[in-house]
Amino acid sequence: MGNLGDGINYAFFNNITYVAPKVPTLLSVLSSGEHATDAKIYGSNTHSYVLQPHDIVEIVVNNQDSGRHPFHLHGHTFQVVQKSQAFEEDEQEAYDPDNHEPFQKYPLIRDTVILEPFGYIVLRFRADNPGVWFFHCHLDWHLEQGLAIVLVEDPLAIQEQTPPDDFYRICEACGVPTRGNAAGHVNDWFDLQGEPVQPAPLPEGFTLKGYVAFAISTFIGIYGLWSIIQYGLEDAVQDDKAVFDKLERILKDNDMIQVPLLSGNDASEEAQ
Template identity: 45%
Template sequence: MRLISSLLAGVASLGAVQAARVVYDWNVTYVNANPDNLKERQVIGINGKWPPPPIEVTLGDTLVVNLHNSLNEPTALHFHGQFQNGSVWMDGPSMVTQCPIPPNYDFTYEFNITQTGTYWAHSHYMGQYMDGFRSPMILHNPNESYAYDEEVTVTLSEWYHDSSYTNLATFLNIKNPTGAEPVPQSGFINDSANTTFHFKPGKVYRLRLINISGFSTFFFSIDGHDMDIIEVDGIDTERKTVKSLYLTAAQRFSVLVSTKNATNLNYYMHADMDTGMFDTLPDDLQTNLTAPIYYDESHNNFASSEDIGMDSDFDDISLVPLLKESAVAPDHQVNLTFNFDVTTDGFNRGMFNELPYLAPNVPTLNTMFSMGDLATNAAVYGPQTIATVFKHLDMIELVLNNLDSGDHPFHLHGHVFQIVARGDGVYSGNTSDVQWVNENPVRRDTVMVPAESFTILRFRADNPGVWIFHCHIDWHLESGLAAIFIEAPDVAQQRMTLPQQFLDVCEASGIKATGNGAGKEGLDLSGAPSGITLIYDGFTAKGKGAMAGCILAALVGMGTIIWYAISDPEKKVREMMAKQ
């Protein structure tokens, strides 16, 4: 990997660098790897190496990623948690904000860094990032809210021995009617089964925790050490001391850890998989991951374990952002009730309001920019994009009702949201039955919605463009658990123009770059992906006709039997004998 940093603004009067142009040249390639020492497999790396290198930039920088796709399949890159305000086309999800990048094609992502904190970058094409195409992304702040001596990035992930395509074919299969997700074969701390850490005594460490999984939740703790949470998904928070915390897929935390003065003991870091998410639990799956933290590597004296795993009582709704923003009454409410069921194609799919998301024939952002006044009509984006149009600067209330027996992490692109309420069962709409968090509720971009419960979010529609909202369990996203938010399309058309490379990549992919969700003009949506729906729970017209025929046949049959029974049986026998 070649990293080029060139100064843009020079040195200010105080001697501080104002901004830089940080350039990464990434050749996306296949690599063979065996990180769990159990099975070598093909993974996706950068410049012939795996795991991919971290991205590190500073507030005010311009990030440039020159990507060449050397795979034999398309790809797309998402910078998770970046608002992309004014650069919505750089968000990355395939067929949402761009056409996928075809094999042997060059594509450039470039945008200004306006946020700070802990993030990550990953493929947003099918289940590809579970094949290894993901990387930490650290946005440094020259004026951090908290002081510390050193920082360490800690990634948590599960690992599959089969490719995402093989696992997806097993998951979305008529032979899997219950929708059992593929269970991983291993789990990692920092992409390895053999990770170690070294702490210096008397120091304060900032640990940047990132769950880069496609499925698993992890419970995190360190023997003998408290952790002070100071950041959640890029939002600085008031210090909160905890012994453990959980991270669902795609969530991030920063914690401060004060090290001991003595070096007579070493300690273990723990990352325990949430096994309640797995339909089956293989005997050989190591779910309690550990990594030694050495104060003194010359001895093996380790402190007693304090790992409590899934017994953790941590709840992120108790976190308090440093920058105060009180909850505001909503202008617009969206109710998204979700569940899993077998659909008309025979697959068990995730769906919002009984309809799974199907990608359109034209990227939704391209449709927004090319359809003029019709861009404010949700129908233009396709019958199964689950599209909702928001007015500029409206406060949106998003009600999530989880009818499923499992927990689900949901991520909103282009925004952070407030978590203003949680509760058991389905939200009735009666606000008096809910315990609201009105004073400075926690803000983040990925939230865990517990099983058979509801969660209520609020965010300001202040980022014109197209944003996907989806479950970050990648199996569920690919099965249809997603919705599209079209935000202030009229304002976006006035302020922005889709760059030419986003039209060119569609042409290179053989995908239409303009038009409605079907790739046509106006509201003619014929040919747009549709028709995969919840199986009708009742009688169709044909079914009613068949039932009527069955009933009529049954009545005739029963009438014949009755008539025969009341006739002279001896006469009937004589007639039958005579015929013989």
């Protein structure tokens, strides 16, 4: 996880944060004909993978942060063939396909599994259910931050299915296009100009706005110190005589004394 150029914190798979396309991916599949088998039409930031029918799919996720993530797959249950313990940041281990714990003879089967801090998971399933399936962290704020990928499974088989009319009516009512690639283009399916993408990386060092903010903050800080000296310490520079006179006046006004107060110097002289 990290901030991008707009200052907002995002989550990533392989440095890509999920950004919803202009045309929902399922509708791109249904309207793209033979182009449906090319993952490019689904956009740069949907992080889509096209799965062929009956592929054996292996998903490896290495956690590079200290959070626990409940990863969930739509459309399938999967075998959990590897699941590491939690690690400290300075001891984290990535999954090594050439050096790992033996696979279980009967792996755990789930549709959700916890990825431990700085750990890893390895999941497997057979692509035998055509559809557009999300794989994502089930913490809603992490999903909102973009921690998701899209699996487009057997797109030509998806095209043999017909969504109900209400499906298109809802899109129309919401102003959502129902044809086109991720950028909404139908004439050139590989033209992604105008597609929704993630913000640019956070720039290194100071930008112009940073310099302006620094200068203003410095000025306000100096002005604040001057104000403290000018007003906050003003009463502290009065001489002792003025302080005693003020105290005597307050006490007399409240009938608390009958004789004048003696200043420090007066008291010394009287003692002599």
